[in-house]
Amino acid sequence: MDPQKEALHRIIATLASKNEELHSFIDTLSHSLRGVQENSSKVILDLDEEFDSLYSVLDEMKASMTNTIKLEQARKMQELQNQHSQSISALESSEELLEFANNALDIKDPEGFTKAAKQIKDRVTMAPAFRLTMKPKATDCMTHLMVDFSQERQMIQSLKFLPVPSAPEIDISDCLVADNSVTVAWRMPEDSKIEYYILEYRKTNHDGLPRVKDERCWEVVDNIKATEYSLTDLKFDSKYMNFRVRACNKAAAGDYSNPITLETRAFNFSLDSTSSHQNLKVEDGCVEWDSAGGKGQESKIKGKENKGSGHVTILKNTSRSGTPSPKRTSVSSRPPSVRGSRDRFTGESYTVLGDTCIDNGQHYWEVKAQKDCKSYSLGVAFRNLGKFDQLGKTNTSWCIHVNNWLQATFAAKHNNKAKTLDMPVPDRIGVYCDFDGGQLLFYNADTKQLLHTFKTKFTQPILPAFMVWCGGLTLFTGLQVPSAVKCFQKTENGLSGSANSLNSVAH
Numbered sequence: 059m060d061p062q063k064e065a066l067h068r069i070i071a072t073l074a075s076k077n078e079e080l081h082s083f084i085d086t087l088s089h090s091l092r093g094v095q096e097n098s099s100k101v102i103l104d105l106d107e108e109f110d111s112l113y114s115v116l117d118e119m120k121a122s123m124t125n126t127i128k129l130e131q132a133r134k135m136q137e138l139q140n141q142h143s144q145s146i147s148a149l150e151s152s153e154e155l156l157e158f159a160n161n162a163l164d165i166k167d168p169e170g171f172t173k174a175a176k177q178i179k180d181r182v183t184m185a186p187a188f189r190l191t192m193k194p195k196a197t198d199c200m201t202h203l204m205v206d207f208s209q210e211r212q213m214i215q216s217l218k219f220l221p222v223p224s225a226p227e228i229d230i231s232d233c234l235v236a237d238n239s240v241t242v243a244w245r246m247p248e249d250s251k252i253e254y255y256i257l258e259y260r261k262t263n264h265d266g267l268p269r270v271k272d273e274r275c276w277e278v279v280d281n282i283k284a285t286e287y288s289l290t291d292l293k294f295d296s297k298y299m300n301f302r303v304r305a306c307n308k309a310a311a312g313d314y315s316n317p318i319t320l321e322t323r324a325f326n327f328s329l330d331s332t333s334s335h336q337n338l339k340v341e342d343g344c345v346e347w348d349s350a351g352g353k354g355q356e357s358k359i360k361g362k363e364n365k366g367s368g369h370v371t372i373l374k375n376t377s378r379s380g381t382p383s384p385k386r387t388s389v390s391s392r393p394p395s396v397r398g399s400r401d402r403f404t405g406e407s408y409t410v411l412g413d414t415c416i417d418n419g420q421h422y423w424e425v426k427a428q429k430d431c432k433s434y435s436l437g438v439a440f441r442n443l444g445k446f447d448q449l450g451k452t453n454t455s456w457c458i459h460v461n462n463w464l465q466a467t468f469a470a471k472h473n474n475k476a477k478t479l480d481m482p483v484p485d486r487i488g489v490y491c492d493f494d495g496g497q498l499l500f501y502n503a504d505t506k507q508l509l510h511t512f513k514t515k516f517t518q519p520i521l522p523a524f525m526v527w528c529g530g531l532t533l534f535t536g537l538q539v540p541s542a543v544k545c546f547q548k549t550e551n552g553l554s555g556s557a558n559s560l561n562s563v564a565h
Contacts, residue, residue, distance in 0.1 A: 085270040127203050134196035141195055148186035155181050223305035223312030224248055226255065226285075230318050233301075236541055238294060240322070243286035244303050244315060252305045255282040258314075259289065261296035261322070268300040268317050276302075293536035294324035324536050325421035327414035327522060334410035335403040338526065345410050346428075346530035405446045411439065412522035416493050422543065423522065424503045424534040426486045431529020432463040435471070438491060438498060439523040449525045450476070456512045457523065458487070458500050470500075470510040479510055486534075490543050493520070499543070506542035 155178065162174040182188070224247050232243040242257060258276040262268065274296075279287060302317040331340035337351035403409045416438070425436045435449045437457025449457040450471025459476070460483050461467040468483050469476040488503035498512040524531055 082267075082269050082271075089270050123203075123205065127200065130200065130203060134198075137195040144186070144190060148190050152185055152187040155185060220307065220309045221250075222310045223250055223252055223307055225313040226303045226305055226315045228301065228303060228315050228318050230320070232286075233318070233320060235320050235322060236538070238292045238324070238536075238538055239288055239290040240292065240299060240301075240320060241286060241288040242301050242303070242318075245285060246305065250305075251307065253307050254280070255285070255287075256280050256304050256306060256311065257282055257287050257301065258303075259299055259301045261299050262319070263297045265298060266319060268302075268319070276300075292322070294322040294538060295326050295536040297321065297323055324538050325414075325416075325423060326536050327412040327423075328535075329410050329524070329533060330413040331410070333402060335408045338408060338410050340410055343533045343535070344530060345524060345526055345533075347408060347526050347528050349528075403445050407446055407448050407525070408527045409443075409447075409449060409523060409525045411441075411443070411524075415441065415519040415521055416491055417519040418493050420490070420492045420495075420539050422488060422490050422537050422539045424486055424488045424537060425524070426532045426534070427460065427526075428530045428532075431460075431526065431531070433459075433461045433525075433527040434529065434531055435459040435523075435525040436487060436489060436500075436531070437471075437523055438489075438520040440518045441521055442518075443523070449523055450474070454518075455523060456498050456514070457525070458510055459525075463528070470512070472512060477510070481507075481509065484509070488540070488543075489522070490539060491520070492547070501543065506540060506546075508546065 158174075158181075159178050162171065162178060165171040165174055226244040226246055228242060228244045234241040240259075242259075244255075246252065257279040259279075260268070260272065260274045260276045262272055262274060264272070279289075298319050299322050300317050300319050302314040304314045305312045328343065329340045329345055334340050334345065335351075337348055339346045339348045339351065427434050435457040437449055437455060439449060439452075439455035443452065443454055447455065449455045450459060451474045453473040456470075456472045458470050458479065459467070468479045468481070470479060471477075484502040484504065484507075486503040487509070488501040488506075490499040490501065491497070492499075493516055496513060496515045498514070500509040500511075501507065502509060524533075
């Protein structure tokens with residue numbers, strides 16, 4: 059290529075990258091502008107609510123204190139009113155007695171005077187004026203119910219916005235991605251009392267800073283008390299994950315930390331329904347054997363052959379289990395319209411392949427069989443696996459096979475040779491493929507116990523391969539190579555003994 063053109067291409071690529079970066083930045087600014095308006099309106103409403111709440115508290119306190127004053131007023135007035143009435147009554151009685159006494163002084167008759175004097179003496183002894191307490195039961199002082207709000211006034215006048223927590227800092231070197239779990243750790247730039255943290259994350263296929271216009275929304279983990287958090291049992295069906303954290307105190311949430319992006323690559327693939335045997339039903343990462351899978355087309359063919367007859371006779375298998383044997387299952391080809399890029403499997407090859415080739419690297423996936431599955435295999439095969447070929451019976455396929463039909467067997471198969479595996483069949487089986495290292499290993503997915511190892515040299519791209527008869531399999535992808543498997547690979551440079559009995563070089 060002309061050096062000038064090559065230089066111009068580089069300039070164009072640089073400009074295009076910068077334009078994309080500017081578009082993303084403009085989107086970020088537009089989003090932030092809208093956010094400032096929305097968040098300002100929200101905090102004003104929150105402020106109104108806080109002041110209304112304060113007003114409400116003050117009104118309640120004023121009403122309560124006013125009621126206390128009125129009750130005290132009523133009590134004092136009642137007591138003083140009672141004393142006032144009693145004193146007036148006593149005064150009237152005393153004035154009447156005084157007048158009677160003055161009149162007695164004018165009595166000339168000694169006997170009459172003596173009698174009047176005695177009456178006056180008796181009445182004075184019992185007079186209310188001499189039995190009253192000449193001290194008010196209540197005073198007119200109400201200062202004990204006065205209030206002084208000087209301190210409270212100062213407190214209210216000193217009210218200010220609570221300090222917003224600083225943004226946490228996430229250090230990528232402190233974060234860990236392993237075994238389909240992600241641990242995110244962060245720290246606070248200053249010592250502040252934080253009530254809790256909020257972690258947000260989302261999956262993405264874009265490296266670098268998060269984009270505002272991304273296809274996935276942020277997911278939230280709230281009320282985290284520690285400065286780290288682990289997300290477990292994830293399916294890594296994207297190349298990366300974005301993370302950001304914010305700190306919260308009792309009243310406010312701080313700014314988000316600078317977001318980070320962690321790589322979460324894993325092997326993802328689906329079952330290729332266009333290449334499966336017609337008796338297999340493939341959907342949503344599951345494959346099930348369907349004995350009636352080809353009967354619709356078969357009935358049409360038989361209908362044409364028996365045109366004019368009153369009915370079509372369908373043969374049924376009469377084995378003891380009621381399940382047709384693979385050898386006795388009638389299979390016919392699917393119409394060309396549903397075929398994939400290669401012929402579908404036929405005959406007894408109840409096989410389905412993955413839709414993603416492996417031509418380098420290390421990959422891992424797991425498979426779980428239904429409890430009543432009578433026969434199944436899992437492994438890998440070259441893309442050119444013949445439509446009549448069965449897994450493990452060719453030099454282009456490797457698998458482990460489980461048979462629960464009539465006589466139970468558990469074996470590793472390749473090139474029509476079988477090696478019996480003397481161990482229980484796990485509930486869930488993990489498959490590890492090191493394409494460049496030429497290894498295919500099978501594990502108990504729960505305990506990571508090694509079941510079998512194939513050592514070979516893959517000379518062509520390979521595909522995950524599965525066989526199932528009378529039952530079903532569930533596929534688990536988006537899995538990293540487990541740490542236990544990685545450690546095993548580091549400490550073992552190949553295996554000896556029975557694990558290598560089926561080693562080969564495939565061409």
